[in-house]
Amino acid sequence: MIYFENVSKTFGKNVKAVRNLSLHIERGEFVFVMGDSGSGKSTLIRLLLKEIEPTEGRIIVDGEELTGMKRRRVPYYRRKLGVVFQDFKLLKDRNVYENVAFAQRVVVTPSRQIQKDVPRILTRVGLSAKYKAFPGELSGGEQQRVAIARALVNQPDILLCDEPTGNLDANNAWEVMQLLEEINAGGTTVVVVTHSREIVERMGKRVIVMNRGDMVDDRQINGSEE
Amino acid sequence: MRFNTIFYCIGQGLKNIRRHLLFTLASVATITACVFLFSVVYCVLVNLRYTMETVEETVGITVFFDKGLSEEEIQNIGDQIGEREEVREMNYISGDEAWQIFSEDYLRGAEELAEGFAEDNPLADMASYEIFLNNVEDQAEFVSWLQQVPGVRRVNASSIAAGGMIDLNNAVGYVSIGLIGILLCVSVFLIHNAISMAISARRDEIRIMRLVGATKSFIRTPFLVEGLFIGLLGAAIPLGLIFFLYGRVIGYMASNMSVLFGFLSFLPIQEIMKVLLPVAAALGVGIGLLGSATSVRRHLKV
Numbered sequence: 220m221i222y223f224e225n226v227s228k229t230f231g232k233n234v235k236a237v238r239n240l241s242l243h244i245e246r247g248e249f250v251f252v253m254g255d256s257g258s259g260k261s262t263l264i265r266l267l268l269k270e271i272e273p274t275e276g277r278i279i280v281d282g283e284e285l286t287g288m289k290r291r292r293v294p295y296y297r298r299k300l301g302v303v304f305q306d307f308k309l310l311k312d313r314n315v316y317e318n319v320a321f322a323q324r325v326v327v328t329p330s331r332q333i334q335k336d337v338p339r340i341l342t343r344v345g346l347s348a349k350y351k352a353f354p355g356e357l358s359g360g361e362q363q364r365v366a367i368a369r370a371l372v373n374q375p376d377i378l379l380c381d382e383p384t385g386n387l388d389a390n391n392a393w394e395v396m397q398l399l400e401e402i403n404a405g406g407t408t409v410v411v412v413t414h415s416r417e418i419v420e421r422m423g424k425r426v427i428v429m430n431r432g433d434m435v436d437d438r439q440i441n442g443s444e445e
Numbered sequence: 446m447r448f449n450t451i452f453y454c455i456g457q458g459l460k461n462i463r464r465h466l467l468f469t470l471a472s473v474a475t476i477t478a479c480v481f482l483f484s485v486v487y488c489v490l491v492n493l494r495y496t497m498e499t500v501e502e503t504v505g506i507t508v509f510f511d512k513g514l515s516e517e518e519i520q521n522i523g524d525q526i527g528e529r530e531e532v533r534e535m536n537y538i539s540g541d542e543a544w545q546i547f548s549e550d551y552l553r554g555a556e557e558l559a560e561g562f563a564e565d566n567p568l569a570d571m572a573s574y575e576i577f578l579n580n581v582e583d584q585a586e587f588v589s590w591l592q593q594v595p596g597v598r599r600v601n602a603s604s605i606a607a608g609g610m611i612d613l614n615n616a617v618g619y620v621s622i623g624l625i626g627i628l629l630c631v632s633v634f635l636i637h638n639a640i641s642m643a644i645s646a647r648r649d650e651i652r653i654m655r656l657v658g659a660t661k662s663f664i665r666t667p668f669l670v671e672g673l674f675i676g677l678l679g680a681a682i683p684l685g686l687i688f689f690l691y692g693r694v695i696g697y698m699a700s701n702m703s704v705l706f707g708f709l710s711f712l713p714i715q716e717i718m719k720v721l722l723p724v725a726a727a728l729g730v731g732i733g734l735l736g737s738a739t740s741v742r743r744h745l746k747v
Contacts, residue, residue: 268656291661298658308649325659327450373657 220246220377220408221267226276228262228432236262238432240276244410246376249403251419252412254429260412263429264381267410268302269293281376298326301370301407305382307362309354315341315365316350322369336372344368344398360391367398371407378402380411384418396422450663458670461643468639469675475635476679476732479628480725484687486621487721492711493614497581499710506576506588507601513570514596522596523574531587534577540569629732636675636736637743640668644740668741669734676733680726687721688714 221244228237237259244250252260265271266278269285278285281299288296309318316337323333341347344364354362363383370378380399384392396418403409413419419426420440428436462469508526510519516539527535538546544566552558578584584602591600644651654664691714 270656294655294658294660296658297656300656302656308653310650310653321653322657324453325654325657325663327663330449369653369657 220244220248220281221410222277222279223263223266224277224279226266226273226278228259228266228271229274235432237266237273240434242427242434242437244408246408247403247406249400249409249422249424250411251422251424251426252410252429253414253416253419253426255414257431258429259432260414260429261381264302264379264410264412267377267379268300269296294326298373299376301367301373301375301378303363303366303370303378303380303383305385307354307359307366307386309362309365309369311354314351314353315346315357318354318365319368319372322372326373328373340368340372343371358391359387360394363387363391363395364398367395367402371402375407377408377410380409382412382414384413384415392418393421454663454666455670457667458674461647461667461671462674464646465639465642468635468642472632472636472639472675472733472736473679473682475628475632476676476729477682479625479632479732480680480729481683481686482621482628483625483728484683484721484725486617486625487724488687488691488717489617490614490621491717491720492709493617495712496708496710497614500581506578506584506591508574508576508591508597509599509601510570510572511596511598514572516572518596519572522594525594526574526576526591529587529590531578531580531583532576533579536575538573538575540566540572543571543573544568632679632732633736633739636672636733637740639675640672640737640740641743643668643671665741669737672733672735672737673730674733675736676730677726678729679733680729684718684722684725688718691717 221242223240223242226237226240227235229235240259240263252263254260262271266273266285267280269288273286276286280296283296285296310321313321319337319340320333323336328336338347338350341350344367346361346364346368349357349361354365357365363386367378367383378399383399384395387395392415399409399411400422423440425439426436427434508522510522519537523535523537526532544562547568578587588600588602591597651664695711
């Protein structure tokens with residue numbers, strides 16, 4: 220599903236964010252990318268989103284090679300991905316329903332489809348009762364669930380999460396991780412960037428460890444869910 | 446684009462206008478000033494042109510010939526004149542006709558005096574051609590050609606009137622082009638800034654749009670719509686002003702400055718609007734779109 224072949228990314232002249240990375244993520248896998256600040260894990264997400272280009276190497280996602288992809292093809296490629304950020308990036312002037320519907324409006328989904336999809340996805344993330352609430356009226360965990368709903372409403376093949384629990388307390392963080400696991404169980408490939416060792420160990424999934432741009436570990440962890 | 450998408454983009458463009466009302470008003474005011482000045486200049490120029498055409502129809506050039514030239518020789522010169530492209534109309538006035546006109550104009554009531562010259566026409570050598578040109582601007586060149594034609598003794602032309610009209614026309618034109626150029630640049634700059642503000646205020650929204658797969662055109666269109674509306678509004682206000690003020694200003698000038706404006710001819714507003722309406726609307730929309738397009742190109746990395 221996702222292939223990195225000898226990928227390097229250098230910012231400016233000397234800042235090597237990723238060095239000679241090769242990895243393969245299978246369709247339907249749940250993978251953590253772990254590392255400290257500056258380890259290159261967020262660069263990985265940005266490379267996958269095609270926000271930045273690799274300095275060297277090839278990235279192939281769902282059979283499409285990202286390097287050399289025509290600019291007009293990029294929006295259609297991005298529709299295969301859902302993305303969740305640490306700071307949620309919700310639109311504060313729109314309620315929950317509108318925030319989720321926004322992701323469908325901008326890819327020109329017919330209104331009837333939006334009216335069907337948004338309530339369904341809000342039910343799935345447990346927020347159907349709060350569809351009229353504005354982001355400022357929700358807890359951090361609820362806001363992140365809205366962001367996940369927005370990422371999922373277009374039914375992407377891959378869900379990319381950049382520190383999704385970074386702004387949440389332990390309980391909310393664990394709820395969000397359980398939701399991501401459910402989503403993964405439905406067949407969506409999930410890649411979660413995190414620096415939380417505790418969550419990685421509790422979840423018991425594959426973990427790729429990055430350090431100063433190098434992949435230093437890639438292994439399966441046995442979970443210890445409560 | 447689907448209808449839904451078009452409505453969505455128009456809606457977003459209108460929302461942007463509301464969100465940055467002050468910048469929008471500043472942009473509209475500048476375009477209004479630019480288009481208004483353009484419209485005033487257009488009205489002045491088109492009326493000067495109209496006056497010149499009226500003058501061209503009434504002011505002619507008169508050519509007199511050397512003494513002793515036969516009717517046939519004069520006819521030959523007339524044929525040469527008639528072949529020139531500049532000539533719209535020409536009339537031959539023989540010596541006898543000239544004396545008849547003179548007598549009627551100046552010897553009315555002194556017919557006995559006129560009869561004294563019945564057998565000896567004092568204007569026998571004053572046969573002439575009265576020539577009207579297609580374009581008064583060609584007069585100077587045409588007159589100098591006439592003066593070189595063998596047999597031509599004298600050429601009478603109202604060079605001051607023609608020259609004055611051309612100079613005034615040119616002066617108004619050059620000053621106006623300069624002013625309009627400056628206002629055009631200011632308008633584009635202000636709209637550029639207004640749209641940059643809108644883009645900056647919606648940075649997060651634009652990033653989300655990009656990441657969920659919105660196309661470039663979908664992201665850019667609302668900002669272009671915003672520029673388009675600002676341009677349309679900036680054109681509609683001065684056009685409305687011109688429509689309502691034109692007749693009143695002419696009426697005021699005719700009654701209070703009749704000496705100065707007595708010789709001018711004015712076109713009706715309907716005639717002026719036939720050209721001014723589409724041109725001014727295109728100018729306003731053009732400024733609006735250019736301002737927003739440059740801003741979108743520079744600040745919106747999609």
